Amino acid sequence: MFNRILLLLALGVAPLAAQRASSTPPDTTISRLLRERDSVGDLWRRARDLVVLQDSLAHVASIGRLDTVTIGSIRIVTNRPDLPFRQAAEAYWPILDSLYGDDARQLYDRPVPIQVVKPPRKREKNAPKVEQWGQIVQEDVSVKDLIGMLRSMLRVRQPDSALRGWLPGEIYPSFFGDSIENSEAYISLVTSGYEIGRRCFAGDIPSCAIALRLDDGNDSMVAATIVTPAERRHRVDMMEGYFRRNRDLEGLAECRAGSDVACTELVRSVPPHMIPHPLATQARMLLLRMAIKAGGREGYHRLMSDSTSPIGVRLARTAGMPLDTLVSRWHATVTASRPLPVSISLEGILAGLGWVVLLGYFGLRSSRWRMG
């Protein structure tokens, strides 16, 4: 096959080469040889390209037929479209669309290749090794696992550094369900080790804004999350090494001696990123998702298109409402998401008593006791 292509090319190129040669004036042997060298080189490059093409075609043939499953802007390229990719995409697309809105259309240009292979126990012993071209899954994959995979693979544009500084990682839809993740935000608020977190839980909305670090660009607000002298002293103790390296020995000594003014100055001198957030990631992620959803289909786009304003201003613009209103709604959602208490339910009590009676009855009916 390769030889035939090469021959056809040579036959096609030769008359052209001859024509070019005949149109030029007579020249020396060296020039003629140089021209022939060039034409052979050109021929060689064309043949090489054809060989590469032939090889890739042969390789594609070994992959097998590929199909594309498209739901919304989710496109999945796979060799086994009979598996539950459609169900997984149909389940996940509304979740994606509700968070990313119109920005989710970006996903259409980035199809997801998923390569299905047989489980190890089903593979033939001497089967040739298949080259990987996509994310590998086994053919007994469940819809739930596929949704998890899509969640990890499908991303729209990445958050900017300012947003990542406030909320590390990427912005992703809720996976375990709003109730579970809201409960985690509740626990984060209740178990915050900071006085500002406790004030927020009690209903003081400005304290919530401070606890969430929705600063107006003022770094001193970060230090404002540490509100009691005991907490400032604790923070200074935790960062003793940092202050010693910065030669704040006098201030350190004064703080240790009981001067809250000295402790406050030391805390304010710490870069904001070195002071832990009073509330965990789940609480901030909930606020972010609420802001995006309140902003409608353009919410995510508005959030991403402004990377310079303070976080509080960005969230308020994203949600299309004043920041206080957004934080109030967040507080109401979190406090309403208390997880199920550990107290035993009536159903549990009745089930327990029922099993005691039933099993006791089986014990009484033991065949050991029935003779004759």
Place this chain on the structure above:
Amino acid sequence: MKFRVILAGQWRWSRIVIILGTVIGFALPILSVQGATNDDRGLRPIELLLWLQGWGILYPLLAAGLGLLVAMASWAPDHRGRHVHTLSLPIERWRFLLYRFIAGVTLLLIPIAALLLGAILASKGAEIPPGLRTYPISLGLRFGLATLVAFAVFFAISGGTPRTAGVILGSLGLVIALQVVAGAAGINLHLFDAAQIGLFSLPGPLALFAARWMLIDV
């Protein structure tokens, strides 16, 4: 009169288990909050919850252990004597077993009450951060029911014949064999998952053990 005699015999066979269980049950809640909830030196709320979560593993273990040992102690003398004495007693067989069962339940109320008392005392003495609550009654109730369920399970098993035990073990072996064969044949069969859900979710018999055993929680 007959019940008192049976109760006395049961106490004789299982008093060490009951006394040990009572002491441990009373001490567990108190030890779990010792020094953990002091406002100045105590743990932060999230650390407190994690600390208590670790202690929470001991409650179901104690419940299962008490139920098992008291049930075994109920039947041990009969197994040793081949049931000759009990079968010769002038009492219906089912009534005798019923008295024995109730005697075991009665004795188990002692460590259950001790744990409940310990949980109440621990709750009274602990300084709870805002947003967290104590659940001494719920913990005591859960422990009590779990202990009685464990006792009933092992009482029924211990009272069975070797054939009954064989049937139970054979059924378990059949489930395991089916799962292995299905896995080898590539059939999507999850018998263990179904069994796990049936046993550990309400209204399954072991649902009480699968819950969170927390004296203090949100």
